[in-house]
């Protein structure tokens with residue numbers, strides 16, 4: 001199609017419509033929200049006629065999917081490129097639809113004079129309503145084309161959106177949320193840490209001031225990318241607003257030779273009319289059914305025992321075998337040997353890169369330990385950190401040129417390590433060979449793939465290479481998974497610094513945070529639940545005195561928090577009292593009994609008073625539900641608050657039981673046990689609710705509802 005013609009493309013999924021208008025400037029979002037009949041798309045165009053403000057240009061420049069200088073856009077551009085200073089103003093007026101179905105479209109735009117073409121690849125997932133889009137740019141000219149920025153997509157927001165919720169964090173306290181008004185100007189997060197990062201998760205929710213967990217409109221956005229990113233929400237002077245996301249490129253990082261293309265990472269987005277929780281449920285369904293492999297989807301998530309906080313670097317086979325026995329006794333199903341098993345790795349100053357079993361510590365290799373673990377009925381998993389090297393390692397001594405670096409600036413060490421340059425083939429081959437041979441020699445069914453530092457100097461032979469490094473990592477993971485399809489992989493990065501859909505397309509679980517402090521974890525888990533379902537979220541019972549916060553928390557509380565993710569333990573089991581061991585064992589069997597529900601049900605974050613944190617998991621058919629309520633600190637009022645069992649079916653009747661902690665006592669304990677086993681209508685449970693018993697700070701209650709026939 002050519003200038004001066006208009007085209008409407010109406011994509012629709014189960015409950016969402018995404019309507020694109022293509023005019024002579026290019027494609028833009030005309031409507032995105034609750035489903036409207038595709039046949040009314042032309043009415044949308046008529047209704048959309050724009051009335052210009054006084055003192056403005058003769059034409060309102062649309063918010064294109066990729067706004068450019070050439071289109072005359074004056075907000076944040078979606079594309080910034082040039083060919084030795086020229087072609088920055090290209091006019092992509094030759095537009096073709098390359099593919100189109102009810103859920104998918106590929107739109108190609110070209111400027112033959114400038115020798116540039118752009119392609120938007122857009123899919124609206126029918127079952128989950130999640131929109132997936134990316135943009136690629138191709139150099140059709142003879143000379144190199146420098147790409148400074150190419151967004152995955154710019155998505156216009158409706159005018160009633162007036163707030164955004166962003167995510168910040170730090171090591172051991174990831175996924176904190178902050179709400180801010182969408183004022184005129186730009187809300188901008190740029191991440192240059194070389195990994196997804198602790199402090200700037202590439203996600204954003206746009207909503208109204210009145211949107212709550214259960215009510216009001218919310219649009220969610222996430223960039224599936226594990227390198228640098230740039231995410232923006234802009235409200236322009238004329239009142240229009242949009243969200244834009246893409247990879248943050250470093251100067252000179254992408255110079256396309258003739259015929260080459262750059263493809264942005266994917267932007268995932270969804271919309272809900274009924275609050276943040278139902279928005280998250282769409283993302284959860286998408287991850288569960290579209291990102292995870294079928295094997296992971298089908299296999300109940302096994303209870304982990306991880307050795308890190310039990311022994312750190314002090315490995316010896318006998319101690320680990322004893323821990324394995326104890327872990328199996330309390331119900332663990334997978335034993336993960338963390339950092340410290342390979343050459344010279346007695347602390348974090350040496351060994352990274354030398355992926356050979358340390359024969360001083362394991363004279364017969366890992367066989368005696370692995371055989372022992374398998375003998376208990378558990379699977380065996382192994383920790384690796386392939387992208388890193390300690391200067392104190394044979395690998396670095398032999399290949400000091402294998403690292404990412406700045407040309408002249410001194411190295412910046414972080415945790416005593418440097419970053420290997422995965423864009424170099426010999427580096428990739430070495431890592432592939434090492435990991436492949438470990439997986440081939442030993443019965444390892446799980447890898448915990450760690451990455452423990454930011455990348456300050458992502459230079460490869462003088463050229464910025466964070467983008468290429470991230471692609472090379474994905475390719476390495478893909479190659480290993482193809483060779484060892486039954487080996488599951490966890491993405492860990494100093495806790496939760498590499499959690500995104502890009503890495504999740506190559507892995508099966510994420511390590512949420514190094515903090516196993518159950519109270520901090522509740523908030524971290526609440527934050528991550530905006531975009532990630534509980535079955536990929538590693539959640540461990542940590543030591544009695546949390547090693548990071550030093551807070552001492554009961555086993556009841558630690559278990560009550562851990563059962564709501566992919567449950568595991570990470571503590572020295574030989575130090576537990578017999579009562580703690582029994583409690584842990586009971587919690588693990590509770591998790592096993594209910595993990596199907598916990599990992600497939602709809603997650604509902606509940607709005608509570610400030611002293612508490614609460615959420616529910618309700619089965620898709622609303623026959624079963626689990627409600628968790630934790631009192632974090634002392635409350636202002638003397639009387640406890642009421643818990644409303646929302647999200648269940650008002651027409652059905654349910655038995656109500658307090659299932660955790662066992663033997664709960666409180667000043668009003670009698671009241672609560674009196675209710676156990678009683679039958680209530682869904683209407684009463686959700687509308688009248690239950691006034692909770694008096695609880696102490698740092699205690700949790702878990703209720704189970706089961707529909708009766």
Ligand code: DGJ
Pocket residue numbers: 308338339383450452492493494495511513514
């Ligand atoms: C950081 C991870 O987040 C921890 O769980 C642990 O694996 C250490 N690295 C090991 O060095």
